[in-house]
Each structure stands twice: as C-alpha cells, then as structure tokens.
Amino acid sequence: MDLKEIQNLIKFVAKSGASEVKLEMEDIKITIRTGSGKKETTIVQQAAPIGLPQVPVAVPSEAPSAEVAAKEETTNYLEITSPIIGTFYRKPAPEKPVFVEVGDTVNSETIVCMVEAMKLFNEIEAEVSGKIVKVLVEDGTPVEFGQPLFLVEPS
Known part of the structure; x- marks a missing residue:
C-alpha cells in the first residue's frame, strides 16, 4: 500500500463519519482516528523481520x-x-x-x-x-x- 492509497483511505474515513478504523494486512497495520475539532492522524507501521524495531510514521492532514x-x-x-x-x-x-x-x-x-x-x-x-x-x-x-x-x- 503506497502513500497515495493511504491518503485516499484517510479522506474516505473522514467523509464516512467513522471515529476510528483499523486495517491490518500481512505487512502493514493502519489505524485512522478522526474527531470533531481534532486533526486526523494516521499511524503506519510496516511489519519488520523479528529483531528489527517497528517505526511509526505520522501523516497529519491539514488544509493548505x-x-x-x-x-x-x-x-x-x-x-x-x-x-x-x-x-x-x-x-x-x-x-x-x-x-x-x-x-x-x-x-x-x-x-x-x-x-x-x-x-x-x-x-x-x-x-x-x-x-x-x-x-x-x-x-x-x-x-x-x-x-x-x-x-x-x-x-
């Protein structure tokens, strides 16, 4: 799943009105939380081989x-x-x-x-x-x- 697909997923969840969505696939886990008056943030964790730490990446959604x-x-x-x-x-x-x-x-x-x-x-x-x-x-x-x-x- 690339960054563009993740951004599209964030926008879809925001439009749907859901407050939280979790998506887990073989190599990726995504949690999207939205709330009134809060900026939505996506946490992306790539599955890593045993022994390597997982690094979360935050993608804030802000209006230009x-x-x-x-x-x-x-x-x-x-x-x-x-x-x-x-x-x-x-x-x-x-x-x-x-x-x-x-x-x-x-x-x-x-x-x-x-x-x-x-x-x-x-x-x-x-x-x-x-x-x-x-x-x-x-x-x-x-x-x-x-x-x-x-x-x-x-x-």
Missing part, C-alpha cells in the same frame, strides 16, 4: 494555507465542493457543451460537472441555489475531496 486565504476572500459566495477524489470534467463528453457557464443559474439538483474516480464518472449536483460566479478548477485536472470547484452567489 493558500486554500484558507482563498476562503476568507470569498465569504459572500457559496462553494460547490468535490465530494470525492478524482479528475474534474466540465463536459459530459469531449464534443458536448459544458454543464454550466459563469452566469448560469443553478438549483440544488443542477448537474454542474463530473468527477471521474476509478474509471467511474460521477455527476456532481450543485446542492445550492444561485448564480455561478467563478469556475475554480481547469477541465481535466485532478481534484481532492472537499476541494472547491465553483463559487455561487446565493439567490
């Missing part, structure tokens, strides 16, 4: 400071965020028009984009009502769980 600064500037707008990790697409197919443009009015059920994860294309609904003010992600780029995709002026 640039993302925090961007959120402070956009307090008047609602954000449509990515519910999953994957690749962001504005169109249902290359030859089709984009789902929404800046200036379009959306409601909670309007499909605004797709996020492809593990070869599955997931339609993302706005979940808010208002007017699209800004598209924050380039078409075809990777997105993270909770990453803002669009800014919406509430109606």
Whole structure:
C-alpha cells in the first residue's frame, strides 16, 4: 500500500463519519482516528523481520494555507465542493457543451460537472441555489475531496 492509497483511505474515513478504523494486512497495520475539532492522524507501521524495531510514521492532514486565504476572500459566495477524489470534467463528453457557464443559474439538483474516480464518472449536483460566479478548477485536472470547484452567489 503506497502513500497515495493511504491518503485516499484517510479522506474516505473522514467523509464516512467513522471515529476510528483499523486495517491490518500481512505487512502493514493502519489505524485512522478522526474527531470533531481534532486533526486526523494516521499511524503506519510496516511489519519488520523479528529483531528489527517497528517505526511509526505520522501523516497529519491539514488544509493548505493558500486554500484558507482563498476562503476568507470569498465569504459572500457559496462553494460547490468535490465530494470525492478524482479528475474534474466540465463536459459530459469531449464534443458536448459544458454543464454550466459563469452566469448560469443553478438549483440544488443542477448537474454542474463530473468527477471521474476509478474509471467511474460521477455527476456532481450543485446542492445550492444561485448564480455561478467563478469556475475554480481547469477541465481535466485532478481534484481532492472537499476541494472547491465553483463559487455561487446565493439567490
């Protein structure tokens, strides 16, 4: 299991609302604990041959400071965020028009984009009502769980 898979597992557990998950495989043990107001931390211990000490590795999950600064500037707008990790697409197919443009009015059920994860294309609904003010992600780029995709002026 590589670091990317572990990070994806952390985000999945955080989204699920579980407070603790333990995963034990032949060569690795992982415990993920989440809590309200606490930073989530993953402890990874690789199985070692007898006689060698096991070294725990802590992987804190923190929001980048640039993302925090961007959120402070956009307090008047609602954000449509990515519910999953994957690749962001504005169109249902290359030859089709984009789902929404800046200036379009959306409601909670309007499909605004797709996020492809593990070869599955997931339609993302706005979940808010208002007017699209800004598209924050380039078409075809990777997105993270909770990453803002669009800014919406509430109606």
